[in-house]
Amino acid sequence: MNFNKIHHAAIICSDYAKSKKFYTEILRLPIINEAYRSERDSYKLDLSVGPNNRLELFSFPNAPKRPSYPEACGLRHIAFEVDDIEAAVNYLNDNKIDVEPIRVDEFTNKRFTFFSDPDGLPIELYSI
Structure with a gap:
């Protein structure tokens, strides 16, 4: 397969x-x-x-609630790749979406951050 x-x-x-x-x-x-x-x-x-x-x-x-955030067994989060992570964070902040500070992935050296959808689902932005 x-x-x-x-x-x-x-x-x-x-x-x-x-x-x-x-x-x-x-x-x-x-x-x-x-x-x-x-x-x-x-x-x-x-x-x-x-x-x-x-x-x-x-x-x-x-629908039942998510058991815990974000370490519940199952799908942990969804990630979107973005060209410009600062612009994406600024856009979300301008739209009153709370975004975590940008971090660097210790394995890839790529920048990333998280925010949540209206139900608290964690969403990652990942810089290319």
């Missing part, structure tokens, strides 16, 4: 409208498709991340 790439990452949110605004208006991820599935009382929003990747945003009624 050979994997070609990661096709998508999926996120379940607690407030669809708030998360949709965050991912489409603040992070500026373009919408590929949006659907409401009445049998599940659930929205599914497909978002484009660059030319070849996507993020799926779901809403489900009464």
Whole structure:
């Protein structure tokens, strides 16, 4: 078996409208498709991340909370590569998003930082 790439990452949110605004208006991820599935009382929003990747945003009624932050077993965080990490941090701060101080990865010497989505999901910015 050979994997070609990661096709998508999926996120379940607690407030669809708030998360949709965050991912489409603040992070500026373009919408590929949006659907409401009445049998599940659930929205599914497909978002484009660059030319070849996507993020799926779901809403489900009464979804359980994340057990702990961020060391819960399972997916730890999602990371976005950026060209200019300072500009990205300034943009997020201008939009009232709290961002941790920029750090340097001790193995790659690349710069990175974290912020959170409306549900507290950790999101990393990683400098190329």
